[in-house]
Amino acid sequence: MKHKVIENKKQKEQSLLQAAFELFSQQEIHTVSVSDIVQKAGVAKGTFYLYFKDKYEIRDVLIARQAHSLFDFAIQELESNDIRDFEDRVIFIINQVILQLQSNPSTLNFLQKNLSVGLFQTTLNQAIDKDSFDLVQRFSQEAKKANFHYEKPGVILYMIVELAGSTCYDAILRKRPLPMEEYKPYLFDAIRSILSKGKE
Amino acid sequence: MKHKVIENKKQKEQSLLQAAFELFSQQEIHTVSVSDIVQKAGVAKGTFYLYFKDKYEIRDVLIARQAHSLFDFAIQELESNDIRDFEDRVIFIINQVILQLQSNPSTLNFLQKNLSVGLFQTTLNQAIDKDSFDLVQRFSQEAKKANFHYEKPGVILYMIVELAGSTCYDAILRKRPLPMEEYKPYLFDAIRSILSKGKE
Amino acid sequence: MKHKVIENKKQKEQSLLQAAFELFSQQEIHTVSVSDIVQKAGVAKGTFYLYFKDKYEIRDVLIARQAHSLFDFAIQELESNDIRDFEDRVIFIINQVILQLQSNPSTLNFLQKNLSVGLFQTTLNQAIDKDSFDLVQRFSQEAKKANFHYEKPGVILYMIVELAGSTCYDAILRKRPLPMEEYKPYLFDAIRSILSKGKE
Amino acid sequence: MKHKVIENKKQKEQSLLQAAFELFSQQEIHTVSVSDIVQKAGVAKGTFYLYFKDKYEIRDVLIARQAHSLFDFAIQELESNDIRDFEDRVIFIINQVILQLQSNPSTLNFLQKNLSVGLFQTTLNQAIDKDSFDLVQRFSQEAKKANFHYEKPGVILYMIVELAGSTCYDAILRKRPLPMEEYKPYLFDAIRSILSKGKE
DNA sequence: GATGAATGAGACTTCATTCAT
């Protein structure tokens, strides 16, 4: 396969992903058809099936991409700020993710309550540059360095992400149980409570 | 309208709800058709549209019913056991809900991560006997009696239900991050951490 | 059957006719359902079938009523004006009908090109007070009095009504071949040509 | 798109038009379903919607085709006969159209009173070979050559076609006001009257 | 690899009509 062809292939796939993302953000998945996606992407119908089994597969790939992208950005921000306390660092990350979701509710509408699925379900990460990312490992190391001891750090992190992802979906899109800004203190308190169990 | 007619109406609606529940438990919603539902319910296709707008509406009604039923049962069990400590009582309730879900994974498959939606989204509860149920109020009163003070007890309860519902969905159906039995201690610890913030 | 019951029956039938007329005026018949009609009429679905076989029957009754009503009014107007010339009298009648249609395009939308059907198709006139109306006879008598001789006056009248009805439908609703006001001279010229064949 | 594909496309569309024409000729449009059409055409249901919005659109296309075809044939016949008088030529054309309709009442049943719509409504003629046909222009030129002067020849022609089309529909299919053969003299007289207004 | 016309199953929905009350 020549270089140009590879590039071209990538381009079609990217168009499809981009188009699907926009459509899924605006509508429920069951109202989006493969026809809609290929039309928006500007490719032929048959082409879709060269890359994805069906619209559910493309959605899952997008969820993974999106979840990783949210945390990648949050970590970048963390690194350009001098926050030292372990709990503060975790809260900062979660807050950065929330801020992105708040400024982009359509992304959230698409992600629904699947933030943690996208992050932790490794089968989907094939499309993603693998070595670029290991959230759990980073969390474990930071905890240890800060003298927080967890039997299973991955489980703690998972609970935090799941709690934040699920409740912020409601808080941002439905203002339930409270509008996001009012809800934040309660959420952060809860996260700190969960984390502090590992403190010496 | 005559009594017999009303009775018949109720019966049709119940058949539809029952049939839809069974199908949604076994398959994803997008593979279940209204045709499947009416066939299983033994009513005519048009009858479905007399009671529900589409399959998504009947799903939402069922989620609400199911969520309430899980907690109703859990509360019954609580009342027939002499558990006095406030935290223990909350954990007992959550555990009872989890036990039901564990013994009925198909119900969970249907509920997905919508346990809290079904519980707290009041617009859907119209079909449900209203005064029979007020979880938030009960939680508030018990907390106060036990000298736990929360600014917004509803928010605390909501976070606990959301955390439990979301993570148990993964734990029971995907054994992720751990199989349910192994995950329980971490979950209960987290819940207790969240609750204990209100302790004097 | 008691008097009150008859009145009541009449009332339901009238409601249905009125409702159907309004709906047919606004939409094509194939988009109007019996449900729409009974809902607008405020009667039960079954009641419709006590009076009419289907929506096509109610339409035909309405066409007849409407066509007669247009000409009844035109004749009334004629009688309150002192027009003596035979050709002028015919043109006056046609013009009165056209004026009514112009000021009521939705009626025309409903009548389509069935003006003459409504007028001359006697099977439908059962709903209409029969002896109140005989257009052909009146035309014949007036022609004879004015020394216009036609072998078959009914045919002449029929051609005039059909020509006027068909072309005014297009002229009023589609401004084709010309807007009504510009088209009138050509139409009236043509009618006078047709009539003048009977002049001595 | 390859040649073969285009050819195939045309063929499918023609099958659909042919099948629809036959069905519309035999039954009222509201009893013909798209299913009937595709079954008769031997194509898949979805294919219908590739070419037409609904059955009303295919009907309109057919009305235009049919009206043009009737006049095309009539003009051909005219040209193979040596008729010189202008009025005679117009009557000959109309008579040729009537003869076709008489020998093919099912076509007439389908056309209803839309003969002139099919002829003059240009938006529908796109499917028809455009330069092959301009009835109005031909009528104007012939009139001028024969020293008949009309301010708007198109309007005169339109009235004649509308009068003939509307009344022959009744005469042929319902023998009203007279059977076609008996009615013809009256119709032709009327047409000659209308035409003769332009004579010097 | 890319295309998009064609497919046809089947989804959703409406509707005329019936019939028990």
Next chain:
DNA sequence: TATGAATGAAGTCTCATTCAT
């Protein structure tokens, strides 16, 4: 007479998928 819940056939239309080019 009047009702309107129930029917289920039939309608419209979409859609994922295939396959010849």
